[in-house]
Amino acid sequence: MQRCIPVFLDEEVVHQYYNGYCNNILWPLFHYIGLPQEDRLATTRSFQSQFDAYKKANQLFADVVNEHYEEGDVVWCHDYHLMFLPKCLKERNSKMKVGWFLHTPFPSSEIHRMLPSRLELLRSVLAADLVGFHTYDYARHFVSACTRILGLEGTPEGVEDQGKLTRIAAFPVGIDSERFIKALELPEVQDHMKVLKQRFAGRKVMLGVDRLDMIKGIPQKILAFEKFLEENPNWRNKVVLLQIAVPTRTDVPEYQKLTSQVHEIVGRINGRFGSLTAVPIHHLDRSLDFHELCALYAVTDVALVTSLRDGMNLVSYEYVACQESKKGVLILSEFAGAAQSLGAGAILVNPWNVTEVASSIGYALNMPADEREKRHHHNFKHVISHTAQEWASTFVSELNVTIVEAQLRTRQIPPPLPIEVAVDRYSCSNNRLLILGFNATLTEPVDTLGRKDSQINEWQPKLRPDLREPLRKLCDDPKTTVLVLSGSARNVLDDNFSDYNLWLAAENGMFLRVTTGDWMTTMPENLSMEWVDSVKNVFEYFTDRTPRSQFEVRETSLIWNYKYSDVEFGRLQARDLLQHLWTGPISNASLDVVQGRRSVESAAIDRILGEIVHNKGMKEPIDYVLCIGHFLTKDEDIYTFFEPELPSEVPASVRPQVPTQVRTSIVGSRAALLMKQNSTSAVEQNKSYAIDGDTLHSMVTDRISLQEGSSVLDLQANDYFSCSVARKRSNSRYRLQSSDEVVTLLRELADHR
Ligand SMILES: O=P(O)(O)OC[C@H]1O[C@H](O[C@H]2O[C@H](CO)[C@@H](O)[C@H](O)[C@H]2O)[C@H](O)[C@@H](O)[C@@H]1O
Numbered sequence: 001m002q003r004c005i006p007v008f009l010d011e012e013v014v015h016q017y018y019n020g021y022c023n024n025i026l027w028p029l030f031h032y033i034g035l036p037q038e039d040r041l042a043t044t045r046s047f048q049s050q051f052d053a054y055k056k057a058n059q060l061f062a063d064v065v066n067e068h069y070e071e072g073d074v075v076w077c078h079d080y081h082l083m084f085l086p087k088c089l090k091e092r093n094s095k096m097k098v099g100w101f102l103h104t105p106f107p108s109s110e111i112h113r114m115l116p117s118r119l120e121l122l123r124s125v126l127a128a129d130l131v132g133f134h135t136y137d138y139a140r141h142f143v144s145a146c147t148r149i150l151g152l153e154g155t156p157e158g159v160e161d162q163g164k165l166t167r168i169a170a171f172p173v174g175i176d177s178e179r180f181i182k183a184l185e186l187p188e189v190q191d192h193m194k195v196l197k198q199r200f201a202g203r204k205v206m207l208g209v210d211r212l213d214m215i216k217g218i219p220q221k222i223l224a225f226e227k228f229l230e231e232n233p234n235w236r237n238k239v240v241l242l243q244i245a246v247p248t249r250t251d252v253p254e255y256q257k258l259t260s261q262v263h264e265i266v267g268r269i270n271g272r273f274g275s276l277t278a279v280p281i282h283h284l285d286r287s288l289d290f291h292e293l294c295a296l297y298a299v300t301d302v303a304l305v306t307s308l309r310d311g312m313n314l315v316s317y318e319y320v321a322c323q324e325s326k327k328g329v330l331i332l333s334e335f336a337g338a339a340q341s342l343g344a345g346a347i348l349v350n351p352w353n354v355t356e357v358a359s360s361i362g363y364a365l366n367m368p369a370d371e372r373e374k375r376h377h378h379n380f381k382h383v384i385s386h387t388a389q390e391w392a393s394t395f396v397s398e399l400n401v402t403i404v405e406a407q408l409r410t411r412q413i414p415p416p417l418p419i420e421v422a423v424d425r426y427s428c429s430n431n432r433l434l435i436l437g438f439n440a441t442l443t444e445p446v447d448t449l450g451r452k453d454s455q456i457n458e459w460q461p462k463l464r465p466d467l468r469e470p471l472r473k474l475c476d477d478p479k480t481t482v483l484v485l486s487g488s489a490r491n492v493l494d495d496n497f498s499d500y501n502l503w504l505a506a507e508n509g510m511f512l513r514v515t516t517g518d519w520m521t522t523m524p525e526n527l528s529m530e531w532v533d534s535v536k537n538v539f540e541y542f543t544d545r546t547p548r549s550q551f552e553v554r555e556t557s558l559i560w561n562y563k564y565s566d567v568e569f570g571r572l573q574a575r576d577l578l579q580h581l582w583t584g585p586i587s588n589a590s591l592d593v594v595q596g597r598r599s600v601e602s603a604a605i606d607r608i609l610g611e612i613v614h615n616k617g618m619k620e621p622i623d624y625v626l627c628i629g630h631f632l633t634k635d636e637d638i639y640t641f642f643e644p645e646l647p648s649e650v651p652a653s654v655r656p657q658v659p660t661q662v663r664t665s666i667v668g669s670r671a672a673l674l675m676k677q678n679s680t681s682a683v684e685q686n687k688s689y690a691i692d693g694d695t696l697h698s699m700v701t702d703r704i705s706l707q708e709g710s711s712v713l714d715l716q717a718n719d720y721f722s723c724s725v726a727r728k729r730s731n732s733r734y735r736l737q738s739s740d741e742v743v744t745l746l747r748e749l750a751d752h753r
């Protein structure tokens with residue numbers, strides 16, 4: 001064999017892996033046949049050992065790849081046999097370019113859910129950079145399995161997990177059409193054609209070419225042909241079905257049973273409709289060589305493809321490629337991937353509906369020449385322009401593009417915070433700002449409190465006792481301003497921080513308070529709150545009808561949260577809810593609808609900064625910022641807000657004008673819908689604006705200058721420390737592993753010399 005490197009598997013692994021897990025579990029499941037039942041129950045017991053063999057075999061493939069891999073190589077994993085391979089490869093080398101393509105259908109997530117190893121398989125496929133399917137439907141099913149089963153976020157581009165995007169797309173395979181078209185000119189093919197024409201002279205020939213697999217619907221095809229003969233006695237001696245049934249997976253008992261079943265039906269029908277000189281069905285239990293196959297494709301009148309499920313079905317493409325002169329008719333199952341590309345020219349059928357298939361056979365046999373020509377033309381154009389070569393090069397170039405894009409987009413794994421440096425720079429600075437997140441930053445780690453993300457409970461965060469002392473010291477340092485920025489409500493922050501001299505920003509900055517003063521709302525005075533009751537009604541209505549969704553009334557906002565609901569249903573309901581709001585209670589109100597993906601914190605920080613500078617009467621610019629937190633991905637913009645290269649002042653001439661009106665942004669979040677009153681800063685009451693990062697930025701920079709022309713920030717790159725806590729990937733410059741490390745850091749800052 002040339003340019004191939006074998007992977008050797010021992011016999012027991014092959015049995016458990018290939019016959020067992022691949023062909024007795026995954027293949028039937030992916031083709032909607034389901035998991036073993038009744039006589040296949042033994043498989044259920046041996047499921048785990050088969051899965052272990054599957055992983056082992058995949059690891060062996062990975063070992064061989066690793067042995068031969070050179071930097072820059074692209075590794076393209078194929079099919080359900082190798083779903084574990086992307087993970088094995090990436091674990092060893094995260095920089096390897098890995099693609100994975102599935103040749104079979106990917107079933108509805110309801111089917112995939114049944115698989116005991118459903119999580120592991122999805123996760124390992126997601127390790128790839130690009131995941132491809134034959135059709136958009138299969139890709140959609142896969143994304144849906146990832147959102148429903150793994151709880152990940154599906155985006156139009158793929159599936160996102162902790163800032164890492166796996167791109168998911170459809171790449172319909174094609175054939176090497178030139179090879180088939182050219183083969184028809186070869187003398188050996190011409191010879192075969194001559195023989196076949198003579199053999200079937202005076203009769204129309206219908207062709208079936210399939211592996212003898214239950215998913216190909218061979219018994220259903222033969223039964224439909226029987227029905228056609230039954231109902232059309234005039235055709236009985238004028239048509240023949242030539243069925244090539246290529247033996248496959250002959251070690252698997254189900255395939256052995258299928259062979260006997262097909263033989264039995266063929267024998268019965270031939271006995272019923274055959275004569276001394278001819279039989280209606282020619283059934284061959286063997287494969288043909290390429291030239292014989294091309295000749296058959298070229299001389300037959302109708303191709304009958306009745307797959308119950310089929311990833312693509314290349315036979316239908318090959319038939320079309322060989323029919324330029326005869327313009328035969330293709331009857332094609334709507335359950336084959338090919339139906340999506342050849343649907344325009346083929347007669348599409350539901351193979352389970354024997355009556356429909358029988359009447360389609362009649363329609364095809366009687367089809368006038370001009371209609372045959374038109375239909376063939378459609379399909380031929382597709383087959384010659386969507387070739388296997390084009391498919392492969394599209395996938396590979398897409399994989400390369402995906403990797404470049406991912407590098408730009410993926411949140412990196414930041415290095416550990418250099419605590420010594422952070423403390424050292426802190427010591428040298430004169431006006432410091434410490435922005436501290438609350439949950440999982442100043443509190444105990446979330447997990448040790450037994451709280452699971454998927455559970456709804458009344459857990460209330462509490463400041464870690466070992467942080468009290470360092471926090472107090474920091475708050476009492478005149479050169480330091482401490483701000484606790486949290487999504488929590490005001491009472492939670494009051495309970496924890498009232499005794500400290502610091503700033504509190506509750507509900508993601510909707511409320512602001514220096515602990516020596518009162519809470520400031522961002523609400524303008526004399527606001528009409530007439531909208532609240534009617535919006536509440538709408539929210540209540542949807543809460544009742546969306547299991548596990550929650551509705552919360554806060555002072556300036558109403559929140560409908562569907563993060564614990566079924567992801568897709570929640571999204572649909574959210575969309576519907578919005579429609580109700582726009583057309584009803586809020587059509588004339590001065591309100592924003594903020595969807596959870598919006599970055600409320602980063603918008604608020606501008607305003608907060610302004611308030612602090614004003615309130616403290618700062619004379620010197622802030623020259624040190626430490627921003628640490630366990631912020632949600634959506635709120636991570638806070639880390640980049642302070643990056644010194646960002647312009648800190650936006651000229652008035654380029655500020656966007658935002659009208660005071662209802663705004664929305666559909667970002668496809670599963671988190672929450674937040675309705676809030678259009679808000680203005682307490683010191684900027686004349687302006688009303690919508691929560692929008694850019695707009696807020698320009699508005700606040702308007703008012704947070706210390707004096708004419710000088711900026712509130714004088715931050716050098718090495719005096720800015722953004723740091724995520726307990727997150728692997730982040731936009732922050734640094735990371736701390738846990739709130740334990742936050743304790744260490746704050747202690748050292750507090751005790752600095
Ligand atoms: O190796 P076998 O057990 O004999 O099986 C042959 C192949 O069957 C499957 O083919 C799929 O890929 C085709 C091309 O993408 C597609 O048209 C068809 O619908 C699928 O069934 C299987 O996925 C391959 O791995 C096997 O080699």
Ligand SMILES: O=c1ccn([C@@H]2O[C@H](COP(=O)(O)OP(=O)(O)O)[C@@H](O)[C@H]2O)c(=O)[nH]1
Pocket residue numbers: 209210211244246286287288289293312313314315316318
């Ligand atoms: O005697 C035969 C019959 C079929 N085929 C080839 O088997 C493939 C079948 O592919 P398809 O996508 O239709 O279904 P699969 O068998 O892969 O599920 C086609 O390329 C056929 O040309 C073959 O090589 N010899």
